[in-house]
Amino acid sequence: MSEDKPLGPPWTILKLLRWTTDFFKQKGIDSPRLDAELLLAHVLDVDRIHLYTQYDRPLIEEELSTFRALVKRRSRREPCAYILGSREFWSLELAVDPRVLIPRPDTEVLVETVLKLLDTDSAGHLVDIGTGSGAIAIAVASERPLLQVAATDTSEDALDLARKNASTHQLEERISFFEGDLLDALPGTWLPLDFVVSNPPYVEERDRDDIQPEVRDFEPANALFAGEDGLDVIRRLIPQARLSLRPGGYLLFEIGHRQAEAVRDLLATQDFEDIEIITDYGDRDRVAVARKPAASSA
Numbered sequence: 698m699s700e701d702k703p704l705g706p707p708w709t710i711l712k713l714l715r716w717t718t719d720f721f722k723q724k725g726i727d728s729p730r731l732d733a734e735l736l737l738a739h740v741l742d743v744d745r746i747h748l749y750t751q752y753d754r755p756l757i758e759e760e761l762s763t764f765r766a767l768v769k770r771r772s773r774r775e776p777c778a779y780i781l782g783s784r785e786f787w788s789l790e791l792a793v794d795p796r797v798l799i800p801r802p803d804t805e806v807l808v809e810t811v812l813k814l815l816d817t818d819s820a821g822h823l824v825d826i827g828t829g830s831g832a833i834a835i836a837v838a839s840e841r842p843l844l845q846v847a848a849t850d851t852s853e854d855a856l857d858l859a860r861k862n863a864s865t866h867q868l869e870e871r872i873s874f875f876e877g878d879l880l881d882a883l884p885g886t887w888l889p890l891d892f893v894v895s896n897p898p899y900v901e902e903r904d905r906d907d908i909q910p911e912v913r914d915f916e917p918a919n920a921l922f923a924g925e926d927g928l929d930v931i932r933r934l935i936p937q938a939r940l941s942l943r944p945g946g947y948l949l950f951e952i953g954h955r956q957a958e959a960v961r962d963l964l965a966t967q968d969f970e971d972i973e974i975i976t977d978y979g980d981r982d983r984v985a986v987a988r989k990p991a992a993s994s995a
């Protein structure tokens with residue numbers, strides 16, 4: 698199979714998986730076999746596991762031609778999640794497209810940390826700043842039925858998709874969406890907040906040329922980059938959260954693995970307490986947690 702020529706018969710599932718895996722390897726793709734399986738399962742409309750039980754099944758020309766088109770897109774480093782139109786986050790299927798960042802497994806650490814601080818019957822106000830696909834807001838709302846959840850983004854396109862995802866999971870009545878810059882997006886009636894959570898843009902500008910083509914060339918730049926040191930958004934978020942939280946309220950946000958020290962300093966300068974940095978599944982610094990002093994008036 699070449700990128701442009703039709704597949705030659707007989708192309709069985711096994712043969713196609715082997716060929717595509719090799720092809721993706723040559724193209725520098727990180728998980729060649731997995732991606733080949735995901736794309737083929739999508740074309741055949743079966744679960745991945747079913748591919749293993751039908752290795753000798755030949756594909757018909759229509760299936761081959763659809764698969765060939767997807768392989769071509771992936772070989773140009775378009776992320777699988779955009780090709781398939783969805784990604785699982787917190788065991789919830791979310792629609793994704795190039796208007797939003799693809800939710801990452803490491804962001805589940807942020808969700809876990811938030812949930813540990815909330816009883817199952819907690820009924821406070823939580824805002825997810827820069828909601829993108831809605832991943833964090835939807836995951837938290839799905840786990841805490843009495844919590845009032847708001848989600849904001851500067852991108853109206855992202856909010857459209859986040860609303861759609863909330864509705865897919867029957868959470869459209871539970872999450873309010875607002876367009877705007879950080880906490881300015883939120884109507885005053887939502888204040889004071891019990892939780893401000895965010896996975897903000899935090900990639901350093903100098904990393905632009907080093908990051909994977911999947912990210913650099915396909916994911917929205919405004920979801921990724923935040924100035925020279927990657928802290929431009931976080932630097933503005935911290936004082937805004939300080940003003941919007943109730944005394945004793947929590948601020949939690951994702952950080953880059955080289956940013957822990959700078960972020961600790963920024964939080965301490967704004968008089969946050971109980972500052973903690975939580976590591977991700979790869980043991981890298983990933984989530985900052987801090988509390989507004991309980992006795993604080995402003």
Ligand SMILES: C[S@@+](CC[C@H](N)C(=O)[O-])C[C@H]1O[C@@H](n2cnc3c(N)ncnc32)[C@H](O)[C@@H]1O
Pocket residue numbers: 797798799800801804826827828829830831832833849850851852855877878879895896897898899919920921930
């Ligand atoms: C890293 S993505 C996170 C998306 C989603 N929360 C997730 O974890 O998958 C950052 C999001 O913040 C939004 N964003 C960027 N600057 C913003 C700002 N100043 N105010 C609000 N949202 C912003 C981007 O549009 C993007 O959707």
